[in-house]
Amino acid sequence: MKKIERMNALVYLLHEHGKLTAKDIARRLEVSERTIYRDIDALSQTNVPIITFEGQHGGYEIDSSYFIPSIRLSEQELLYFFLLLKLGKEMKVPELYKDYDLLSMKLLNAVPMINRPKIKRFLDKFKVSINRINPDSYVENILDSVIQSLEENKQIKISYYTPLKDTVTDRIISPSRFIFDEGGWYITGYCHLREAKRTFRLDRIRRVELLENTCSFPADWESGENLKTPARNYQLQISRSFFEVIKHNDYMANRQILKEGEILLVNVCTEYEDSLLELALKNPTNVHIVGPESFYEQIKETVDKLGELYN
Numbered sequence: 322m323k324k325i326e327r328m329n330a331l332v333y334l335l336h337e338h339g340k341l342t343a344k345d346i347a348r349r350l351e352v353s354e355r356t357i358y359r360d361i362d363a364l365s366q367t368n369v370p371i372i373t374f375e376g377q378h379g380g381y382e383i384d385s386s387y388f389i390p391s392i393r394l395s396e397q398e399l400l401y402f403f404l405l406l407k408l409g410k411e412m413k414v415p416e417l418y419k420d421y422d423l424l425s426m427k428l429l430n431a432v433p434m435i436n437r438p439k440i441k442r443f444l445d446k447f448k449v450s451i452n453r454i455n456p457d458s459y460v461e462n463i464l465d466s467v468i469q470s471l472e473e474n475k476q477i478k479i480s481y482y483t484p485l486k487d488t489v490t491d492r493i494i495s496p497s498r499f500i501f502d503e504g505g506w507y508i509t510g511y512c513h514l515r516e517a518k519r520t521f522r523l524d525r526i527r528r529v530e531l532l533e534n535t536c537s538f539p540a541d542w543e544s545g546e547n548l549k550t551p552a553r554n555y556q557l558q559i560s561r562s563f564f565e566v567i568k569h570n571d572y573m574a575n576r577q578i579l580k581e582g583e584i585l586l587v588n589v590c591t592e593y594e595d596s597l598l599e600l601a602l603k604n605p606t607n608v609h610i611v612g613p614e615s616f617y618e619q620i621k622e623t624v625d626k627l628g629e630l631y632n
Contacts, residue, residue, distance in 0.1 A: 407449060557589060
């Protein structure tokens with residue numbers, strides 16, 4: 322955290338929690354007490370009204386009349402930002418999720434004191450569960466490097482860990498997409514080592530360096546980037562009650578009921594074949610894939626392998 326950001330955070334902390342010791346502040350901001358003493362001294366020199374209490378029960382407070390300028394937002398708009406922040410924390414946006422508490426304090430500063438308990442009550446009851454991948458950490462400055470690369474069309478050099486081979490290789494990448502999928506963050510782009518399109522999981526990047534070289538791609542790259550997986554038609558037998566549960570899922574958007582009854586025959590036109598495979602394997606009593614034949618055989622082969630494995 323940069324010094325100016327840390328000093329702002331210190332002010333927000335005192336506004337939010339009242340009197341705190343240097344030890345309390347240092348623990349929350351993950352710095353030394355000596356750093357906090359220097360920051361408080363610097364704030365005092367800029368006429369920020371920090372009150373010092375000496376003795377065993379001493380600490381620091383900020384004059385309650387001290388106003389920190391902020392953007393004027395409605396209560397509803399502030400709530401939307403709080404929701405987005407909490408979502409970002411659960412999605413583990415690189416670098417953002419570690420600073421969630423600091424960002425929340427900055428935003429809370431814009432909420433009138435009388436409304437803060439209501440906002441906190443709601444946030445305590447708001448739960449997001451989306452992660453399938455749960456990375457331990459990211460290399461420092463990975464998000465800044467990726468954003469700058471995409472903004473300025475610059476290549477990046479990465480050291481990338483491949484678990485299957487237990488190896489780390491250096492790659493020069495021309496990034497083209499920044500993606501969140503099933504709980505993980507990825508960059509997709511042209512790998513100049515493999516001379517092909519590759520996708521890299523951010524938490525497996527061990528080192529990142531922004532280069533001065535402009536991104537370069539093969540001549541047919543644009544057409545390949547914009548090429549979507551073609552949608553196909555699938556026929557599913559679905560129990561009527563379960564159909565009500567899944568009918569609003571994205572892979573069911575383009576559907577047609579071919580036969581009514583307690584068991585519906587439904588034609589689904591979708592590009593999300595993996596989602597249908599997962600649906601069939603997780604809900605065998607409610608969903609039966611009957612076509613196309615190639616997909617039916619694919620599921621049958623998967624089930625046969627599972628049967629052999631768990632027999």
